[in-house]
Amino acid sequence: MEDRRVEEIQDMALSPPTMGSMQISGSNGFGNNMEFMSQACLRNRHTEIDIEDGKLNMNQEQPLPIFVKFEDVEFKVRRPRDSSANPAKTAVSKVASPGDEVQDNYKRILKGITGSIGPGEILALMGPSGSGKTTLLKVIGGRLRENVTGSITYNDIPYNTALKRRIGFVTQEDVLLPQLTVEETLVFAAFLRLPGFMSPQQKYARVELIIKELGLERCRHTRIGGAFVPGISGGERKRTSIGYEILVDPSLLLLDEPTSGLDSTSANRLIQILQGLAKAGRTIITTIHQPSSRMFYTFDKLLLISEGYPVYHGNAGESLEYFSSLRFNPEIAMNPAEFLLDLATGQVTGISLPDDIPEPEGSLDSDKSVIKYLQLKYKTLLEPKEKEENSQNRRAPEHLQLAIQTKKDWTLSWLEQAIIIYKRTFKERRRDYFDKLRLVQALGIAVMLGLLWWKSETRNEAQLRDQIGLLFYICIFWTSASIFGAVYVFPFEKIYLVKERKADMYRLSVYYVCSTLCDMTAHVFYPTFFMLIVYFMAGFKRTVACFFATLFATQLIAVTSQGVGELFGAASMNIKRAGMFASLVLMLFLLTGGYYTQHIPSFMQWVKYISFMYYGFRLLLKVQYDGGQLYECESKGGCRPLQSSPSFDTVNLGGGLQEVWVLLAMALGFRLLAYFCLRHKINMCHL
Numbered sequence: 194m195e196d197r198r199v200e201e202i203q204d205m206a207l208s209p210p211t212m213g214s215m216q217i218s219g220s221n222g223f224g225n226n227m228e229f230m231s232q233a234c235l236r237n238r239h240t241e242i243d244i245e246d247g248k249l250n251m252n253q254e255q256p257l258p259i260f261v262k263f264e265d266v267e268f269k270v271r272r273p274r275d276s277s278a279n280p281a282k283t284a285v286s287k288v289a290s291p292g293d294e295v296q297d298n299y300k301r302i303l304k305g306i307t308g309s310i311g312p313g314e315i316l317a318l319m320g321p322s323g324s325g326k327t328t329l330l331k332v333i334g335g336r337l338r339e340n341v342t343g344s345i346t347y348n349d350i351p352y353n354t355a356l357k358r359r360i361g362f363v364t365q366e367d368v369l370l371p372q373l374t375v376e377e378t379l380v381f382a383a384f385l386r387l388p389g390f391m392s393p394q395q396k397y398a399r400v401e402l403i404i405k406e407l408g409l410e411r412c413r414h415t416r417i418g419g420a421f422v423p424g425i426s427g428g429e430r431k432r433t434s435i436g437y438e439i440l441v442d443p444s445l446l447l448l449d450e451p452t453s454g455l456d457s458t459s460a461n462r463l464i465q466i467l468q469g470l471a472k473a474g475r476t477i478i479t480t481i482h483q484p485s486s487r488m489f490y491t492f493d494k495l496l497l498i499s500e501g502y503p504v505y506h507g508n509a510g511e512s513l514e515y516f517s518s519l520r521f522n523p524e525i526a527m528n529p530a531e532f533l534l535d536l537a538t539g540q541v542t543g544i545s546l547p548d549d550i551p552e553p554e555g556s557l558d559s560d561k562s563v564i565k566y567l568q569l570k571y572k573t574l575l576e577p578k579e580k581e582e583n584s585q586n587r588r589a590p591e592h593l594q595l596a597i598q599t600k601k602d603w604t605l606s607w608l609e610q611a612i613i614i615y616k617r618t619f620k621e622r623r624r625d626y627f628d629k630l631r632l633v634q635a636l637g638i639a640v641m642l643g644l645l646w647w648k649s650e651t652r653n654e655a656q657l658r659d660q661i662g663l664l665f666y667i668c669i670f671w672t673s674a675s676i677f678g679a680v681y682v683f684p685f686e687k688i689y690l691v692k693e694r695k696a697d698m699y700r701l702s703v704y705y706v707c708s709t710l711c712d713m714t715a716h717v718f719y720p721t722f723f724m725l726i727v728y729f730m731a732g733f734k735r736t737v738a739c740f741f742a743t744l745f746a747t748q749l750i751a752v753t754s755q756g757v758g759e760l761f762g763a764a765s766m767n768i769k770r771a772g773m774f775a776s777l778v779l780m781l782f783l784l785t786g787g788y789y790t791q792h793i794p795s796f797m798q799w800v801k802y803i804s805f806m807y808y809g810f811r812l813l814l815k816v817q818y819d820g821g822q823l824y825e826c827e828s829k830g831g832c833r834p835l836q837s838s839p840s841f842d843t844v845n846l847g848g849g850l851q852e853v854w855v856l857l858a859m860a861l862g863f864r865l866l867a868y869f870c871l872r873h874k875i876n877m878c879h880l
């Protein structure tokens with residue numbers, strides 16, 4: 194019995210959303226939504242009884258009905274100090290924009306927005322560019338939390354992190370890894386985000402369905418592309434972004450301008466898909482610029498925003514009636530969306546107006562008076578009704594409230610996630626790893642060094658100094674190559690990481706470990722080729738043990754430096770700053786690395802002990818010039834024991850493997866620090 198139930202659930206999870214069993218007609222009133230939610234509760238309860246081992250969580254198979262209420266939502270940002278050099282411009286900007294009130298040096302972006310939306314409905318956010326649609330969407334999606342006032346509840350519960358995996362957010366800019374193909378993007382997302390109990394076949398089938406539904410068959414094997422990588426078209430990228438989010442059937446789907454860049458047929462098709470998703474029980478909020486008339490009437494609710502104020506909220510189809518009741522009527526046949534946008538911008542050419550709009554006074558021009566009038570009417574006519582409705586609404590059933598607050602377990606174990614993320618990271622970065630130019634550079638430099646130090650000897654101190662110079666150069670080369678190879682990784686991948694972490698797709702530790710391990714392959718691969726050439730051309734000690742020990746030392750230097758680069762990248766998360774800090778510290782460690790410095794003042798002596806270059810260089814020297822070689826050198830005359838050389842802050846050649854342990858500890862320590870910095874920075878970042 195239980196098996197059959199599990200199969201049913203799996204089938205449901207695979208079935209197209211439009212064919213879901215929870216079809217209801219678009220409901221606009223709260224009553225319908227409550228009924229809907231009650232039905233959903235019964236279903237959930239039924240399933241919970243059927244699956245007793247607790248492994249399957251009903252919430253993973255069917256969307257949890259979510260009713261979103263927002264009341265008096267305000268959002269403000271700190272104003273940057275006025276940098277305008279033009280006093281006239283500053284003066285004008287201070288008076289000409291009454292909507293942009295400045296309080297305590299903050300600019301108000303959202304100015305008291307109230308509304309609600311339930312499962313089965315689509316709410317369209319409309320308004321002129323810069324009116325605050327995206328900001329409101331981010332606030333509702335929990336992406337903006339600071340400086341937000343008012344109340345936003347999900348089944349009467351405020352936002353909490355357990356909601357992350359129930360919310361799908363399609364951002365205005367498509368945030369997709371550029372080197373993956375469309376299919377790879379969706380497959381990796383499916384394997385990371387779909388419940389663990391679904392078989393791989395079912396996950397592939399879900400991807401197939403999304404590709405078909407969104408018309409992505411033609412470009413499924415094309416790379417996503419980006420600024421420097423050719424790839425799919427803007428519309429295809431947008432559809433892939435949408436597929437990426439709807440793949441997991443989120444309960445609350447937020448979309449920022451999903452139709453921008455699409456032709457009208459594709460846009461209509463997309464809206465149909467959204468309708469299907471809504472009918473199957475999702476709550477959908479979308480910003481939209483200029484929908485066609487056909488599209489406009491598919492929305493259940495409309496929130497029209499002007500300069501951060503609401504000017505209409507309610508049934509989309511009834512919006513024209515409302516404005517007509519205020520005596521705003523189009524004089525010619527117009528697309529309703531165009532008419533509403535004209536009103537929200539105050540551009541009223543071709544629109545008949547009521548006579549009670551106050552004459553523009555002071556700095557207010559006529560556009561502003563229309564907007565002010567509409568804002569006032571909203572405040573007096575619509576807002577009280579909206580608030581009353583919200584307060585009269587029955588509370589959501591208790592277990593739905595509980596479900597909102599219950600954090601779902603990870604659907605995959607740490608190792609399972611790591612295997613998928615490792616594969617994805619490798620695919621995404623493999624072009625960097627096997628970059629021909631990089632290989633040519635490493636091999637070219639190796640050959641050049643080999644020729645310059647061709648069969649170098651250590652018969653006297655001058656020769657010995659020469660060879661030690663080469664060792665220090667090798668140390669610098671791999672230190673800087675590895676630091677700069679690693680420092681930009683996190684700043685570059687920040688947007689992808691923030692997006693995926695906001696959706697709780699995987700553990701951050703998984704991402705970090707996979708990223709560092711993948712890159713380590715390259716940090717080990719290149720020094721190996723390099724050393725194979727330099728070592729034998731330059732005439733280092735010809736024993737197998739010594740070659741492998743030198744190779745190991747070089748790789749260890751590269752791997753430790755990679756950790757340092759990651760630390761700077763993670764600590765700043767900014768390409769420019771990370772590069773600057775890395776070069777500064779590299780320079781300091783280089784100077785105190787033991788080659789140049791002979792008379793460091795005692796108060797600066799400590800620097801060398803934190804310099805991985807100091808230990809790396811010592812290790813290379815130890816491997817190459819152990820007691821035997823120096824003794825031989827000395828016995829032929831002219832070569833003093835290295836310890837007594839005044840030119841190097843060198844080695845106690847009798848030492849053991851302490852440099853190896855120090856470098857290993859540093860490689861691990863820098864990585865741990867990098868991980869915690871990354872964790873802190875990513876939690877603070879918003880998209």
Ligand SMILES: Nc1ncnc2c1ncn2[C@@H]1O[C@H](COP(=O)(O)OP(=O)(O)OP(=O)(O)O)[C@@H](O)[C@H]1O
Nearest residue numbers: 270302320321322323324325326327328329365480
């Ligand atoms: N973090 C911020 N700092 C300063 N200003 C901001 C910030 N976020 C938003 N704004 C400003 O708030 C206003 C609303 O921005 P928002 O992106 O929400 O507009 P929008 O209606 O979505 O516009 P569009 O349709 O062009 O995307 C804009 O004037 C924008 O410059």
